[in-house]
Amino acid sequence: xxxxxxxxxxxxxxxxxxxxxxxxxxxxxxxxxxxxxxxxxxxxxxxxxxxxxxxxxxxxxxxxxxxxxxxxxxxxxxxxxxxxxxxxxxxxxxxxxxxxxxxxxxxxxxxxxxxxxxxxxxxxxxxxxxxxxxxxxxxxxxxxxxxxxxxxxxxxxxxxxxxxxxxxxxxxxxxxxxxxxxxxxxxxxxxxxxxxxxxxxxxxxxxxxxxxxxxxxxxxxxxxxxxxxxxxxxxxxxxxxxxxxxxxxxxx
Amino acid sequence: xxxxxxxxxxxxxxxxxxxxxxxxxxxxxxxxxxxxxxxxxxxxxxxxxxxxxxxxxxxxxxxxxxxxxxxxxxxxxxxxxxxxxxxxxxxxxxxxxxxxxxxxxxxxxxxxxxxxxxxxxxxxxxxxxxxxxxxxxxxxxxxxxxxxxxxxxxxxxxxxxxxxxxxxxxxxxxxxxxxxxxxxxxxxxxxxxxxxxxxxxxxxxxxxxxxxxxxxxxxxxxxxxxxxxxxxxxxxxxxxxxxxxxxxxxxxxxxxxxxxxxxxxxxxxxxxxxxxxxxxxxxxxxxxxxxxxxxxxxxxxxxxxx
Numbered sequence: 001x002x003x004x005x006x007x008x009x010x011x012x013x014x015x016x017x018x019x020x021x022x023x024x025x026x027x028x029x030x031x032x033x034x035x036x037x038x039x040x041x042x043x044x045x046x047x048x049x050x051x052x053x054x055x056x057x058x059x060x061x062x063x064x065x066x067x068x069x070x071x072x073x074x075x076x077x078x079x080x081x082x083x084x085x086x087x088x089x090x091x092x093x094x095x096x097x098x099x100x101x102x103x104x105x106x107x108x109x110x111x112x113x114x115x116x117x118x119x120x121x122x123x124x125x126x127x128x129x130x131x132x133x134x135x136x137x138x139x140x141x142x143x144x145x146x147x148x149x150x151x152x153x154x155x156x157x158x159x160x161x162x163x164x165x166x167x168x169x170x171x172x173x174x175x176x177x178x179x180x181x182x183x184x185x186x187x188x189x190x191x192x193x194x195x196x197x198x199x200x201x202x203x204x205x206x207x208x209x210x211x212x213x214x215x216x217x218x219x220x221x222x223x224x225x226x227x228x229x230x231x232x233x234x235x236x237x238x239x240x241x242x243x244x245x246x247x248x249x250x251x252x
Numbered sequence: 253x254x255x256x257x258x259x260x261x262x263x264x265x266x267x268x269x270x271x272x273x274x275x276x277x278x279x280x281x282x283x284x285x286x287x288x289x290x291x292x293x294x295x296x297x298x299x300x301x302x303x304x305x306x307x308x309x310x311x312x313x314x315x316x317x318x319x320x321x322x323x324x325x326x327x328x329x330x331x332x333x334x335x336x337x338x339x340x341x342x343x344x345x346x347x348x349x350x351x352x353x354x355x356x357x358x359x360x361x362x363x364x365x366x367x368x369x370x371x372x373x374x375x376x377x378x379x380x381x382x383x384x385x386x387x388x389x390x391x392x393x394x395x396x397x398x399x400x401x402x403x404x405x406x407x408x409x410x411x412x413x414x415x416x417x418x419x420x421x422x423x424x425x426x427x428x429x430x431x432x433x434x435x436x437x438x439x440x441x442x443x444x445x446x447x448x449x450x451x452x453x454x455x456x457x458x459x460x461x462x463x464x465x466x467x468x469x470x471x472x473x474x475x476x477x478x479x480x481x482x483x484x485x486x487x488x489x490x491x492x493x494x495x496x497x498x499x500x501x502x503x504x505x506x507x508x509x510x511x512x513x514x515x516x517x518x519x520x521x522x523x524x525x526x527x528x529x530x531x532x533x534x535x536x537x538x539x540x541x542x543x544x545x546x547x548x549x550x551x552x553x554x555x556x557x558x
Contacts, residue, residue, distance in 0.1 A: 007356035011341060014348050084339035085352075088397060091304035091335065091407075092357060093328035251307040 001098040008106040029122035037129035052133035054126040065148040070159035147219035150232020151205035161243030263312035272298040274461040287452030288441035295461040296441035332398030333407040342383035357401040387414030408440040483535035
C-alpha cells in the first residue's frame, strides 16, 4: 500500500490540475480580502475593510471546510475510474481496501496542503491589505478550522468512497451531497415533530455548523468541541466501514 | 500440472441472465504463449478479468503460480496485465505514466522506466501526453506498463487492436523475444486468428462462455494440415502398400477405418491407382485443407474431435 501511496503522490505532484486547484483556492481567498480592501479604498464610509470582519466572514461559514473536501477529492480521483489506472493497481495485487485507504491518505495530505496554502494566503492578504482590528484574530479562525477538521475528514472519506463506488464521478458527488446535505436537512425538519430525529440532527455537522441558526459559537463550548470530535469520528468510522463493504467486492 | 503457472477449475461467471463463463478450466504452462480464441462475447475478457482480480467468479477456483484464494494478491505481483483499455492517466506523459507504475510496483531502479520505453518503441513519444497518443501507441504504452515489473506472466487482452501492420510484426517479434529470452509466460486473447496462429504455442477455444478445446500448436498443425482421406475395402493392406511404395507419407488409420494422409506428396489419383493396381477398392477420396479459422468454426459448431 505504501507503494500505491507513493505512486499517487508522484501523480499528484506531476499533475497540472493539482496546481490549478491550489491556485484557484488561493486566488479566491485573496479575492475576498482584496475585494474588501478595494471597496474600502473606493468608499471611505465602508466599515468592513478590517481584519476582524475578514475573520468573521470565515467564522460564519465553517461548513466551507467540509464542502471543500469532496471538491478536492473530485479533482484527484475524477478520472481514476475512467482511465483504467485503478485496474492496473488491482491487477498488480493491491486490494480494494488498501486502495481506498491509500486514496484517503493522499486526499487528506492534499486537502491539508490546500488548506494550509489557502489559509496562509487568506491571513497574509487580510493583514496586508485590511485595516487591523483586534476584535477577532486569526487564532479564532484556526481554532474553528481545528474543530471542523474531524467533520471535514469524514466528508473526505465519504467523498473517496462515493467517487469509487459510482462509475460516474458526478453521481458520486450527488450521493455525497445527499448524505451530507439532504439527510441532515430532512432529519432537522422531521425533528420538529419527532424528538428522536431532532436529537440525531443536532449531531450532524451541517446542522451544528450552521452559524445562521446558532445561538452559540460551537467551537467555543466544550459541548460543541465534543460534538465536532464525536460526529467527525463517527462519520469517519461509518463512511469508512460503508466504503469497505461497498468496495471490497466491487467489480471494475 | 506443477508446471502450470495459471490454472482455473470450473470458473463460472453470470451477469444477470447471461452466463459469461461456464465451467472454464484452462491450464497455462510455464514458458507457453497461450492464445485465447473466441468471438466477441465468448468470454475471453471476462476470463482474463477474473484472472487479474477485476471481477470475482461465481464458481470455480483460480490458481496463479500455485497460489489460490487470499494468496492470489501476492501472486498477481508477478503478473503484468493489459485488459480492455490501457490503464494510463491521460494528462500525464508516457514517461510519467510508466514512472508511476514503476513506483507502484516498488521497483527501485529508475533506469527501468527508460529501458521499458525503449523496449516497446516509445522512446520518441516519451514526453507526449497519453491523451495525444494514437491507438497503436497506447497499446505500446499498455504493454510497457504491463512489463515494468519484470513479470513472470503477461496477460494481454486483444493487444494488437489498433496496431498497423508493421506494428503487429514488431509486437509479435517482441512477444517472442520476451517469451524466449526472458522466459515470460504469455496469455493473450484475440479474434484475429491468423495473428494468433503465428504467435501462440497453445490455444484455448472459447465459445458461449465454455472452453471447447485446449490444444498445442503441434497438434493443431496436425489437425489443420492438408490431408486426403480415403475410404477403402481393405485398410490394413493399403497401409502396408503405402509403407512399401510411398514410404515418405505421413498417414494414420482413422477409427472409421479410413486412411488419412497428411500433407500428401502426390496427386490424389496416384493414391487411387496404388489401391486399384493392388486389388483394393476405393470407396471414396476426399481432399481437406483447413486454416485455424476453419478449425475454430468447425469446433465451435460442435465438431470437437475434428
